Amino acid sequence: MSLTSRVATRDDVELLNGLVELAIAELLKGFLNDDQIRSSKAIMGLDTQLIDDGTYFVIESDGEPAGCGGWSRRATLYGGDHSATRDSALLDPAKDPAKVRAMYTHPGFTRRGVGRMILGLCERAAAAEGFTRLELMATLAGEPLYRSYGFAEVERVEDARxxxxxxxxxxxxDIVTS
Incomplete structure (x- = not known):
């Protein structure tokens, strides 16, 4: 299996929303109960600001969508277009961490390097814009990947919105540059 990446466009939104919905519904099982999974759909999702900013990636395997995710130079830490807490204020790379956002893997492509590929793309792109740190809000299903990539826990919270x-x-x- 070979993975390729490309920058997402507005033409991808319908496809990406389907992938996000499937990933939330399937990959959070075993970590959350049914009510929490339904709640997750209300607080997570695709943020098209990332697409408009050119910082959102689609990962494909033989033309099939395997995952998506990106990073942001904006203040919002997590949430989709429907989230009331979005904040489009630009971050200062000298003092603020870039945000890794909206990472989702198609259930048929888990544990095949999709998440690591997205993280690498995000880290390199953020570093190229002068950021020295990354920050994200992990689901319990994603936490092991992020830990293995070098992320450390800052705090555990609950979102009941x-x-x-x-x-x-x-x-x-911290961003590692080679």
């Missing part, structure tokens, strides 16, 4: 409280983990890492 979607109904049932969903446990999530704020994580950070």
């Amino acid at each position: 979607g109904g049932a409280p969903v446990p999530i983990v704020r994580m950070r890492k």
Whole structure:
């Protein structure tokens, strides 16, 4: 299996929303109960600001979508277009961490390097713009990947805006340049 990446466009939105929905529904099983998974759909999702900023990637395997994710130079830490807490203020690379955002893997492509590929793309792109740290909000399903990539826990919180409280983990890492 070979993976390729490309920058997402607005033409990808319908495809990406389907991938996001499937990933949330399937990959959070075993970590969250049904009410929490429904709640997750209300607090997570695709943020098209990342697409408009040119910082969102689609990962494909033989032309099939295997995953998506990106990074942001804006203040929003997590949430989709429907989230009321989005903040488009630009970050200062000298003092703020770039945000890794909206990472989702198609259930048929888990543990095949999709997430690591996205993280590498994000880290290199953020470093090229002068950022020295990354920050993200991890689901319990994503936490092991982020830890293995060098992210460390900052805090554990719950987000109940979607109904049932969903446990999530704020994580950070220093950008490694080679």
